[in-house]
Amino acid sequence: MLKEALAELTLQLGFDVYAYLNAQPVRTFATSNYAPEWQRRYFMQQFIRIDPVVAIARSEMRAFTWTSESPRRVSSKQLRRFYSEAADFGINSGISIPVRTAFGHMSMLTLASSKPSLSLEKDIDQLAAVTAVSQLHAKLEQLDFAPTASERVSLTAKQAICLKWSAEGKSMRAIAAIENLSFGTVNFHLNNARKALDAGSLIQAASLASKLRLI
Template sequence: MEIWFQKLIDVTAVARTREMFNEALTELARELGFEYYAYLNLQPVGTFAVSNYSPEWQDRYFSKSFSEIDPVVLIAKSTMRAFTWSSENTRKVRSRRVRQFYLDAAGFGIRSGITIPVATAFRRMAMLTIAGTVRNSVRWAMMMKRRESSHGYRERTSGPAPGWT
């Protein structure tokens, strides 16, 4: 995992174009067994996003203002720690809009992932998510737990949340 993080740091330092960034993040997501990635930089005057999610999902996400209800975004903002997430238990969600969000995301193959929040300038936040099937999220949650116990820091493992991430 440390090698993967070093590759991520290297990619952000050397990618000169959006296309280079796109290609590198797609490859990094695949190395971990995930199909998708999304980098989301949340700003008060707009959101910058780079992702390999389908254009239809990205259009839907922004047109429906899903970043306001996306549990992954909300957890990232509140914890500022890396965490895994899954949409397996969406029936427990009270909000009809959030349940519909889960269904929509799952329809585009976004069911689980790992999200890494990043503090940016002026107390803002960006986040990188790699996402795909539930199986991968469970595997990585176990690896992150082992890493937590061996390195003395905590990552949060969340419940339902198939968002943008």
């Protein structure tokens, strides 16, 4: 019902599609009615790393309007490809509203249009926009929404099993004995698992891996 309401509101406001993006260090995901193929490409091609809209949202944390640049005027080949593919799916202009979330993460709601430029009848009410998106974020977190697309994070089999034992409270020496590995090898796999999850500690790494169903 919430997705249907978002889609209806998007059309009422004069846009075509919406995208809610929850950007975390290792678990960035989207809930959107963008074309499924575009969502798949966006994450598969890691466009989030070069998307100018996401970059502005991270740095300025304010509601803003945007329009796609002409690909011919962009120097980066990868960015030209991004603009070109976005245009193929009718994404040419829009408004994005970012908000800070727990642990320094960022969420944003984007309403996009196929129109080449965007003209608002009045200035964006920053407070109202941020309040609305904050409430949307809280509701989506509460409902534990299944994303329509997300970045994939993976662990090797050894990283996963060592982290699984660590989550069970086993020490590295105990894991080494259980898995018939050396202490150094266990330490190597756990450190790599922690880095892959961008975690500051093994406890955080185990918690993230469990949440992502990697262990």
